[in-house]
Amino acid sequence: MKKKMLVMYATYGTGHKSIAKYIEDYFTETGEYEVMEIDILQYATPFLGTFTNKFYNNVMFKFPWFWNIIYCMTDNVVAGKMSAEIQSKVVSNKKIKKIILDFDPDVVIATHFTAATYISKLKKRGELDCRLISIVTDYKAHRIWLDSYKSEDALIVNSPEEKRTLVKRGISSKIIHTFGIPVSSKYTKSLYDKGELLKKFKLTGERPIILFYGGGGTGSSTTLPYLLTLIESHVDADVFFVCGRNQDLKRRAEGMARRHEAKNIHVLGFITNGPEYLIISDFVITKPGGLTVTECLCFHKPMVLIRNSGGQEKDNIKFLTKRGYAINAVHFFKFSRTIKKLCNNPSYLEKLQKNLEKLDKEGCMKKLYNLVEDILEKK
Numbered sequence: 001m002k003k004k005m006l007v008m009y010a011t012y013g014t015g016h017k018s019i020a021k022y023i024e025d026y027f028t029e030t031g032e033y034e035v036m037e038i039d040i041l042q043y044a045t046p047f048l049g050t051f052t053n054k055f056y057n058n059v060m061f062k063f064p065w066f067w068n069i070i071y072c073m074t075d076n077v078v079a080g081k082m083s084a085e086i087q088s089k090v091v092s093n094k095k096i097k098k099i100i101l102d103f104d105p106d107v108v109i110a111t112h113f114t115a116a117t118y119i120s121k122l123k124k125r126g127e128l129d130c131r132l133i134s135i136v137t138d139y140k141a142h143r144i145w146l147d148s149y150k151s152e153d154a155l156i157v158n159s160p161e162e163k164r165t166l167v168k169r170g171i172s173s174k175i176i177h178t179f180g181i182p183v184s185s186k187y188t189k190s191l192y193d194k195g196e197l198l199k200k201f202k203l204t205g206e207r208p209i210i211l212f213y214g215g216g217g218t219g220s221s222t223t224l225p226y227l228l229t230l231i232e233s234h235v236d237a238d239v240f241f242v243c244g245r246n247q248d249l250k251r252r253a254e255g256m257a258r259r260h261e262a263k264n265i266h267v268l269g270f271i272t273n274g275p276e277y278l279i280i281s282d283f284v285i286t287k288p289g290g291l292t293v294t295e296c297l298c299f300h301k302p303m304v305l306i307r308n309s310g311g312q313e314k315d316n317i318k319f320l321t322k323r324g325y326a327i328n329a330v331h332f333f334k335f336s337r338t339i340k341k342l343c344n345n346p347s348y349l350e351k352l353q354k355n356l357e358k359l360d361k362e363g364c365m366k367k368l369y370n371l372v373e374d375i376l377e378k379k
Contacts, residue, residue, distance in 0.1 A: 002034040003376060006105035006130075008115030010041045015137055015291035016112045022184045023109055026365050027372075036103050040115045043096035072311075075143045100128065107131040107372055113145045120148035131375045133368075137181055138290040140315035141166055149175070153375050156180075156368065159319070181290060182365040187298040192279045201280060208237040208343045211281035211301075213292055214249055221249050224256065226285070226306050226335060231262045233336045235343045240277055242268045275299070282349060283342055288316040288326075297325065298361045302352035304329050304338055324355035 110116035303326035
């Protein structure tokens with residue numbers, strides 16, 4: 001009889017959903033689990049759910065300074081608990097409760113704190129008997145992630161340093177695991193041949209290759225000024241500018257490249273072969289979102305970090321720059337100077353790559369699988 005797993009996320013941004021999908025695919029492929037995936041925000045109170053989603057996405061991208069204030073103000077015990085309570089009420093209703101109780105999972109994996117808080121309440125009331133695992137999807141666990149830790153069997157974080165911080169906050173070291181964010185098995189270097197991929201993309205590899213995540217899942221076009229700066233810098237490099245599903249961003253980026261006759265700028269829409277582009281690239285330009293950063297780390301790709309959304313992304317920047325995995329280049333002058341230095345000075349790029357080679361990000365999903373098996377066996 002298959003074990004039942006419920007993977008829950010909330011579509012505040014796209015990273016939580018992608019991580020949940022990676023987990024669902026991996027555990028389903030083992031053949032040992034029946035997996036249900038739920039976006040908890042789909043069952044939220046219509047007005048509050050829509051409002052909080054739009055507020056989060058719009059404030060983060062358009063007013064990062066304001067989001068950063070909110071993030072810092074709630075990073076304490078009282079405010080964190082209040083925020084978690086509010087979020088829980090937003091999604092709490094009979095429909096989602098019935099779906100969860102009817103499915104009766106053996107284990108729940110939450111990739112967003114709202115899901116963890118909600119499941120925690122069901123467990124505390126004796127309505128659900130399951131194991132609960134939370135995965136912190138950024139490089140610092142904000143206090144709001146910690147509201148439900150007493151009901152959790154495991155809390156997955158990204159580094160030993162973060163584990164030590166959480167232990168100081170009163171969380172038992174026994175439930176904290178430093179596996180990092182689990183990603184698809186596609187993000188494994190040994191699966192790819194860079195030479196073959198260069199032939200596939202009709203590139204020689206004689207000049208630098210830059211992968212630029214333009215983003216835009218929420219309609220943002222804040223990366224366009226950076227693309228213009230890159231074009232005007234006249235760097236001798238092949239640049240792949242990825243727009244995702246943002247058709248307006250793609251149209252504007254294509255127009256910009258055409259007007260400047262920048263034939264080295266390759267504008268892409270939504271791609272399904274991200275690992276291939278990461279393999280051939282020498283470095284990546286990106287916002288410091290948790291999932292994107294993790295995918296880059298899996299392939300040991302140095303990052304140039306651009307305009308962030310404040311809050312958790314500022315913490316991600318601190319983590320990455322402190323360890324020499326990335327360069328913070330939010331200001332356009334530094335951005336231009338950094339790109340030129342990386343393209344024209346191989347030793348500068350090699351220094352970042354050597355820092356990354358010390359990092360082991362492969363096997364996170366397998367470690368998560370083993371942990372789930374161990375927890376269920378004890379049950």
